[in-house]
Amino acid sequence: MGFKKFIKSKKIFSLLAVFMLTGTNLLMAQATAPATAAAPAADDKTIMWMGAGYYVLLFLLLCVVIAIVGKILKVYDLTRQIQGKKELNWNGLMAVICLVFLVAGLCGAYWSFTVQGSMTLPEAASVHGVKIDEMFDVTTVITMTVFFITQILLFTFLFRYRHSSKRRAHYLPHNNTIEKIWTIVPAIVLTVLVVFGFFTWQEIMNTDPAKGDLNIEVTGHQFAWELRYPGKDGRLGVIDYRLVTPNNRLGIDYKDKNSFDDLQADTMYLPVNHVIRLNIRAQDVIHSCYMPHFRVQLNAVPGLPTFFKFTPTITTADMRNRLDQPDFEYMLYCNKICGGIHYNMKKIVRVVTESEYQEWISRQKPYLTDALKKDLNIANASQQKSVTPNRLALNN
Ligand SMILES: [Cu+2]
Numbered sequence: 001m002g003f004k005k006f007i008k009s010k011k012i013f014s015l016l017a018v019f020m021l022t023g024t025n026l027l028m029a030q031a032t033a034p035a036t037a038a039a040p041a042a043d044d045k046t047i048m049w050m051g052a053g054y055y056v057l058l059f060l061l062l063c064v065v066i067a068i069v070g071k072i073l074k075v076y077d078l079t080r081q082i083q084g085k086k087e088l089n090w091n092g093l094m095a096v097i098c099l100v101f102l103v104a105g106l107c108g109a110y111w112s113f114t115v116q117g118s119m120t121l122p123e124a125a126s127v128h129g130v131k132i133d134e135m136f137d138v139t140t141v142i143t144m145t146v147f148f149i150t151q152i153l154l155f156t157f158l159f160r161y162r163h164s165s166k167r168r169a170h171y172l173p174h175n176n177t178i179e180k181i182w183t184i185v186p187a188i189v190l191t192v193l194v195v196f197g198f199f200t201w202q203e204i205m206n207t208d209p210a211k212g213d214l215n216i217e218v219t220g221h222q223f224a225w226e227l228r229y230p231g232k233d234g235r236l237g238v239i240d241y242r243l244v245t246p247n248n249r250l251g252i253d254y255k256d257k258n259s260f261d262d263l264q265a266d267t268m269y270l271p272v273n274h275v276i277r278l279n280i281r282a283q284d285v286i287h288s289c290y291m292p293h294f295r296v297q298l299n300a301v302p303g304l305p306t307f308f309k310f311t312p313t314i315t316t317a318d319m320r321n322r323l324d325q326p327d328f329e330y331m332l333y334c335n336k337i338c339g340g341i342h343y344n345m346k347k348i349v350r351v352v353t354e355s356e357y358q359e360w361i362s363r364q365k366p367y368l369t370d371a372l373k374k375d376l377n378i379a380n381a382s383q384q385k386s387v388t389p390n391r392l393a394l395n396n
Contacts, residue, residue, distance in 0.1 A: 018060070021059070073093070076088065077090075091162050091163040091164075092162065095158060095159045096159070098159050099155060099159050102152065102155035102156070105151065106148070106151070106152075109147075109148075121133070121136075121295075122292060122293050123293070123314075123319075123322070124293070124294075124295055125293040125294055125312055125313055125330070126293075126294040126295060126296070126311055126313055127310070127311040127313060128203070128204045128295060128310055128311075129293070129294055129295035129310075131203070131204075132200065132204075132295045133295070135196060135197060138193070142189060142193070204310075205308075205309070213276070213277040214234075214271065214274055214275065214276050214277065215230050215234065215235065215236050215277050215279060216228070216229055216268065216270075216277070216279065217229075217250075217280075217281065218278055218279070218280055218281070218300075218332070219250055219280075219281040219283060220281070220282045220283070220287030220289065220300040220334060220338075220345065221282065221287075222284050222285065222338060222341070223334075223338070223339060223340075223341040223344045224344065224345060225332060225334070225345060225346075225347045226249060226250060226264075227264065227266070227267075228252075228262055228263070228264060228265075228367060229262070229265055229361065229364060230258070230263070231260070231261020231262055231263060231366070232261055233258055233261060235258040236258065236259075237252050237253060237254070237256045237257075237258040237259020237260070237262050238252075238253045238256040238258070238259065239252055239281070240253045241283070241303075244283070247369065247371045247372040248372055248375065250367070252367060252368075254368070254376060259367075259368070260368060261366065262366065262367045262368070263361070263364040263365065263366055263367060264366070264367045267347065267348045267349070267350055268332060268347055268348070268349040268350070269352055269356075269357055269361070270349065270350070270351045270352070270357070271351075271352065271353070271354045271356075272314070272315045272354070273312070273313060274311065274312075274354070274357075275309060275310075275311050276310055276311065276312065277308075277309050278296065278308045278309070279307045280298055280299075280305070280306050280307060280308065281300060282301055283302060284302060286300065286301050286302070286336055286338065287299070287300040287334045287345065288300060288334055288335035288336035289332065289334070289335075290332070290333045290334065290335035291330065291331070292331075292333075293319075293330050294310050294312060295310075296308050296310055299336065314351065315351045315353060316328070316329065316330060316352065317352075319351075329348045329349070329350070330348070330349040330351060331346050331347070331349060332346060332349050333345065333346050334346070
């Protein structure tokens with residue numbers, strides 16, 4: 001086979017497509033659960049290979065079935081023609097296939113709503129989360145109504161107005177009324193949705209900076225989140241990126257007296273029904289602060305401190321009871337693929353009662369560690385040393 005013929009060969013391309021499909025399937029396949037003692041890693045690999053192979057085979061089988069049905073119909077049509085009978089009505093057949101496709105598609109849409117729809121978002125555990133869900137539901141109902149009406153119309157029209165030698169197609173070059181309807185109706189619906197979204201967003205973001213909001217700082221860096229809580233003053237000290245050192249990872253400026261009682265924490269504790277102001281920062285690349293249960297998501301952008309206010313409404317203990325999962329935890333994730341170990345950027349979030357929160361916060365360690373104190377003293381001493389000779393020089 002010549003080279004030109006070889007690269008034009010459909011069979012070669014089909015095989016290549018199958019190999020690429022298999023490869024992609026294998027590369028993208030992820031084990032659903034981490035390897036445990038009961039199901040070691042080797043078993044996971046076998047499941048992955050079997051899963052990928054199964055779908056490739058299923059796809060090939062479907063192609064073969066379609067090809068065979070097509071060939072059988074073709075042979076049937078040719079036989080009828082040889083016998084001098086009327087040839088097969090391909091237009092009618094296509095019209096029926098359109099109806100079958102409509103029914104199968106609607107069943108598929110129903111299946112994806114009932115099976116996958118329940119996986120979209122967990123129960124909202126914050127005040128504004130309920131409003132966001134309402135907005136989501138309204139948008140879904142409107143778009144799905146349009147989806148079902150248009151799909152049913154599209155395929156039933158294809159069936160109803162299939163080609164017929166007894167009928168001539170109606171030529172409709174332009175109709176202003178139709179143009180107006182399909183421009184104005186979606187414009188009104190979209191305007192309502194956008195205005196609805198705008199007011200909800202305003203309500204969430206433009207709250208008064210009331211006293212008593214709990215300020216928590218969350219700083220993203222490759223690849224972890226750092227938490228900082230204010231001390232008794234309720235205020236977080238100023239940060240300056242130029243002050244970042246191994247012992248002062250956030251670059252806290254100790255010229256600001258609010259900094260001295262700041263606390264560091266490993267788990268994010270939130271008192272229930274308390275307004276939380278999450279101050280979001282990033283140190284290197286863009287991260288995204290994502291807490292799905294609270295419907296909180298905001299990018300963490302280097303050099304652009306931002307915040308998100310929310311009020312958690314369900315304690316971790318309550319949620320464990322509701323879900324009947326004794327080890328359930330709320331989580332803070334990074335929702336921006338920020339590098340190789342992006343998946344590692346998660347923190348446990350615990351919503352507790354006010355008294356539990358007070359007890360927990362009293363046990364947290366100050367950010368100003370002994371090592372950092374030592375660092376700061378060393379810095380002061382060296383500064384003094386460098387200043388003294390200059391003064392002497394000036395005096396001379
Ligand atoms: Cu990240």
